[in-house]
Amino acid sequence: MHVIVGVFGLVVFLLLAYLPTRNVAMLKKKAPYIVGMLAIQFVLGLVMLKTSVGENVIRALGNGFKTLLSYAHEGTAFVFGGLVDYKASPDGPTVFFLNVLTPIILISALIGILQFIKLLPLIIKYLGLALSKVTGMPKLESFNAVSSAIIGQSENFIAIKKILPTLPANRLYTLSASAMSTVSMSIVGSYMTMIEPRYVVAAIVLNLFGAFIVVSLLNPYEIAPEDDVFAPPEQKKQSFFEMLGEYIMDGAKVALTVAAMLIGFVALLALVNGLFAAIFGGTTFQDVLGYAFAPLAWLTGVPWSESVQAGEIMATKLVSNEFVAMMSFTEANPSGNGPVEMSARATAIVQTFLVSFANFSSIGIIAGAAKSLAPEQGDQIAKFGLKLLYGATLVSFISATVVGLIS
Numbered sequence: 001m002h003v004i005v006g007v008f009g010l011v012v013f014l015l016l017a018y019l020p021t022r023n024v025a026m027l028k029k030k031a032p033y034i035v036g037m038l039a040i041q042f043v044l045g046l047v048m049l050k051t052s053v054g055e056n057v058i059r060a061l062g063n064g065f066k067t068l069l070s071y072a073h074e075g076t077a078f079v080f081g082g083l084v085d086y087k088a089s090p091d092g093p094t095v096f097f098l099n100v101l102t103p104i105i106l107i108s109a110l111i112g113i114l115q116f117i118k119l120l121p122l123i124i125k126y127l128g129l130a131l132s133k134v135t136g137m138p139k140l141e142s143f144n145a146v147s148s149a150i151i152g153q154s155e156n157f158i159a160i161k162k163i164l165p166t167l168p169a170n171r172l173y174t175l176s177a178s179a180m181s182t183v184s185m186s187i188v189g190s191y192m193t194m195i196e197p198r199y200v201v202a203a204i205v206l207n208l209f210g211a212f213i214v215v216s217l218l219n220p221y222e223i224a225p226e227d228d229v230f231a232p233p234e235q236k237k238q239s240f241f242e243m244l245g246e247y248i249m250d251g252a253k254v255a256l257t258v259a260a261m262l263i264g265f266v267a268l269l270a271l272v273n274g275l276f277a278a279i280f281g282g283t284t285f286q287d288v289l290g291y292a293f294a295p296l297a298w299l300t301g302v303p304w305s306e307s308v309q310a311g312e313i314m315a316t317k318l319v320s321n322e323f324v325a326m327m328s329f330t331e332a333n334p335s336g337n338g339p340v341e342m343s344a345r346a347t348a349i350v351q352t353f354l355v356s357f358a359n360f361s362s363i364g365i366i367a368g369a370a371k372s373l374a375p376e377q378g379d380q381i382a383k384f385g386l387k388l389l390y391g392a393t394l395v396s397f398i399s400a401t402v403v404g405l406i407s
Contacts, residue, residue: 002301002345006405009299013397017217020387026220033136034216037209040134041402044209048202049348049406055198062197065189068110072103100190101255108186108251109244111151116243124150135212138228141171145178145208152184152254153357157369165374170221173388176366176381177219180357180392181211183322186251187258194326195351199403203355206399213398214391258323261361265320266327266334289315300353300397301404306346313340313350318393321359326351345407353400358392 014034018027048054076098114120128143135142140160148156156179157164167175183191183204191200238246273284293311294304302310317325327333328340329351342350357365363385371378381388 002303003405005298006301006401009301010398010401010405012299013394013401014213014217017214017391017394020218021220023220026222027217029222030136030216030220033134034213037135037213038402041206041209041399042406044205045202045402045406048205049198049403058198058201061201062192065192065197068106069099069103069189069193072106073099075106076102097255097259100193101258103189104186104255104258105248105251107189108247108254111186112243112247112250115151115247116238116240120150131208135209137174137212137215138171138223140229141174141178141212144175145182145211148179148184149182149204149208150185152186153179153182153362153366153369157366157373161373164370164377167377169380169384170219171223172370172377172380173219173384173391174215176370176388177215177391177395178208178211179366180362180388181207181214181395183355183357184254186254190258191322191326191355194323194330195354196347199348199351200355202403203352203396203399206352206402207356207395210395210398211392214394218387218391218394261321262323262327265324269316269320269324269334286312286316289319296397297349300349300401301407302346302349303343306342309340309342310346310350314353317354318359318389321361322354322356325354345404348407349400349404352403353396356392356396358389358396360389362392363389 046054048058080098111120124143124146127146128139131137131146132139132142137145140163144156144160147159151159157175160175188200188204269286273286276283276285276288290308290312293315294307295311297310297314298304298307313325313328316328324334329347330339333339363382366388367378367381367385369378370381
């Protein structure tokens with residue numbers, strides 16, 4: 001039964017991406033690529049989640065990040081002394097910042113080192129080229145998608161700052177949508193401490209293709225062959241330790257920013273939940289969101305009996321951020337009731353859905369990053385901000401549905 005519902009849901013989400021434009025001519029041109037990308041999503045999903053090879057690779061990645069987190073703890077323990085015992089309580093609510101967020105600093109430093117030795121630009125170049133061939137998207141958009149998934153949604157605009165002011169609105173939308181649909185490698189380790197690593201990896205890969213599927217329907221366009229060029233950005237000349245210091249500080253800023261947003265959003269959610277409970281006789285704001293999102297959760301393949309609970313977590317991610325929603329699966333659950341318990345398929349679907357930057361706060365982050373480099377383009381992104389969130393959220397729904405169908 002869940003297969004029938006999942007297939008129906010996939011069709012609904014694709015229609016929701018197509019209906020705002022209803023460009024039949026472009027659909028005919030993009031259809032072969034869309035079908036191909038959907039097929040790639042299912043094949044990769046099966047390989048990652050249903051084969052021993054995929055499971056071993058993801059297990060190795062998870063163990064690798066776990067090892068990095070243990071090394072990161074050495075730095076945390078040196079600064080904070082006995083304030084936190086990582087090994088005794090890695091998921092406890094009293095040590096969330098020190099155990100989950102501060103490792104971002106080490107991973108950011110490693111990304112900087114890979115950039116410095118020119119390994120990362122090489123990976124981005126060839127992955128972007130391969131992605132362009134498969135998706136039919138221009139080279140710039142393909143390179144940007146890979147780059148966003150590694151260095152982050154706002155930092156990525158720096159790489160294209162020379163051509164950013166000249167980009168038309170349709171290409172700017174694609175760049176922004178792919179950035180919002182991905183996550184930065186610097187915080188992947190933090191995700192893996194809260195949800196299952198295999199769904200983190202699966203979501204990252206599936207969203208890469210899902211973003212182009214949605215954009216091909218929601219924002220279709222073609223460019224002239226002479227405009228389909230991409231010049232890799234020139235790296236700033238720095239000494240090794242200049243670069244290292246810069247990336248360490250960048251990692252610290254990300255960790256502190258996430259901590260500040262968590263404090264604000266969790267507190268605001270608690271406040272709004274309290275007001276709703278007082279006014280509506282115990283029904284909280286998140287309860288209302290759960291009922292509103294329940295049909296969408298059901299369309300992804302979540303059993304109807306769990307759709308309200310799943311919808312509540314999905315909606316929480318949309319109105320706050322993915323960290324707040326992921327905390328539902330840890331002892332640090334803001335509800336105070338401990339980790340949520342759902343069936344294996346519902347867990348797979350919801351956790352896959354959570355791995356992206358698709359939330360309201362990301363509109364401001366992306367628009368602000370672009371505005372600092374090209375003010376007019378930042379204003380343009382702010383204008384189509386809701387459409388941007390709409391598209392990126394559909395990407396998450398499509399990836400979650402694919403996982404639901406193969407779970």
